[in-house]
Amino acid sequence: KAGVTQTPRYLIKTRGQQVTLSCSPISGHRSVSWYQQTPGQGLQFLFEYFSETQRNKGNFPGRFSGRQFSNSRSEMNVSTLELGDSALYLCASTADRGDSPLHFGNGTRLTVT
Amino acid sequence: AQSVSQHNHHVILSEAASLELGCNYSYGGTVNLFWYVQYPGQHLQLLLKYFSGDPLVKGIKGFEAEFIKSKFSFNLRKPSVQWSDTAEYFCAGGAGNMLTFGGGTRLMVKP
Numbered sequence: 613k614a615g616v617t618q619t620p621r622y623l624i625k626t627r628g629q630q631v632t633l634s635c636s637p638i639s640g641h642r643s644v645s646w647y648q649q650t651p652g653q654g655l656q657f658l659f660e661y662f663s664e665t666q667r668n669k670g671n672f673p674g675r676f677s678g679r680q681f682s683n684s685r686s687e688m689n690v691s692t693l694e695l696g697d698s699a700l701y702l703c704a705s706t707a708d709r710g711d712s713p714l715h716f717g718n719g720t721r722l723t724v725t
Numbered sequence: 726a727q728s729v730s731q732h733n734h735h736v737i738l739s740e741a742a743s744l745e746l747g748c749n750y751s752y753g754g755t756v757n758l759f760w761y762v763q764y765p766g767q768h769l770q771l772l773l774k775y776f777s778g779d780p781l782v783k784g785i786k787g788f789e790a791e792f793i794k795s796k797f798s799f800n801l802r803k804p805s806v807q808w809s810d811t812a813e814y815f816c817a818g819g820a821g822n823m824l825t826f827g828g829g830t831r832l833m834v835k836p
Contacts (some may be wrong), residue, residue, distance in 0.1 A: 615768075645822050653816065659788035668823045702769065706822055711776050713759060714822060716769040 614639065616717035618703050624723045630691040633720045637684050637705030643667075644686040645714060646678060649700040658701075661686055662708065690722075698724045727752050729818050731827035738806050739835050746801040746830050748790075748816030758799045758823070759817045760790055769815065775799065786810070808836045 617636040626633050637644050644669075646658040657670040661680035678688040684705075690697055700721050704714035728751045736746060750756060761773040773784025780792040790801045799816060811834045816827040 621764075643822055647824075647826075655817075655824075655829045657823050657825070660822050668821070670823070701765070703824075704769075708822070713774050714769070714770045714824065716761075718768045 616702075616703055616705050616715055618717040620720060621718065621719045622723075623645070624725060625693050626725055627693055627695060629693050630689060631693060631722060632687055632689045633703075634700055635686045635688075635703030635705075635717060637686070637703075638707075638715055641705035641707050641715070642684050643706045643708040644680055644684065645704045645706075646686070646688050647702040647704065648672075649702055649719070650698075655702070657704050658688065693724045695724050698722060727819065727825050729816055729825045729827040731814075731816050731830050733830045734828065735831045735833075737833045737835065740808055741805050742834075744801070744803040744806045744810070745750045746814055746816075746834070748799045748801065749797050750799060750816075750818045750820060750826055751797060751826075752802070755820060757820065758790075758792060758820050760784065760788070760799075760801050761815045761817060761826075762812045763815065763829075764812045772801070772814075806832075806834050810834050 619634045643662045645660040649655045660668040664680045675691045680686045700719040702719045704716045706712045732747045758775045761769045763769050775782045775792045783789045814830045817824040
């Protein structure tokens with residue numbers, strides 16, 4: 613079974629631009645979550661989507677948004693990029709049963725200059 | 726507010742030494758607890774999980790963790806580490822798929 617796939621692996625953007633990251637979950641997984649990993653703040657929850665609906669949202673500004681498609685693939689978007697948005701963005705999927713853990717992708721490394 | 730803390734930021738051990746990494750959580754209500762590992766250049770992988778039942782849980786690669794409710798702890802243990810255990814270890818807790826992660830512990834095992 614293929615794992616969680618994130619594209620692209622690396623991105624370099626300029627302040628003020630916007631960016632879209634993509635995530636394909638494990639086949640059959642309907643829940644997709646996004647996390648931001650930085651050296652200073654560690655791993656922080658961004659949001660979770662299930663059946664094309666945002667189910668939970670972390671404490672991030674409205675510049676961070678996401679969506680999920682009918683095939684469970686998900687995208688996250690960051691508008692008006694700031695230097696502090698430089699991070700590794702991780703996507704995780706789960707079968708969303710009671711004891712199902714998160715399965716993480718390799719992440720997208722975003723650098724904002 | 727929910728929080729997860731890992732007190733050891735860096736740990737250096739020799740091969741065959743025993744390992745214990747501390748994790749404390751602060752939570753209201755039912756909590757699911759996890760340990761994830763991130764090997765150099767690889768994605769986060771699940772080591773073990775606790776949802777309910779036996780507080781001593783066994784995971785992959787000889788790791789285990791004990792949930793002690795009275796101490797709000799979920800420490801990770803391994804009786805004898807190997808060089809290949811060099812990685813960063815993350816404790817996490819939460820309800821559903823919204824996890825709070827600890828700051829991570831970088832483990833270096835010297836051959």
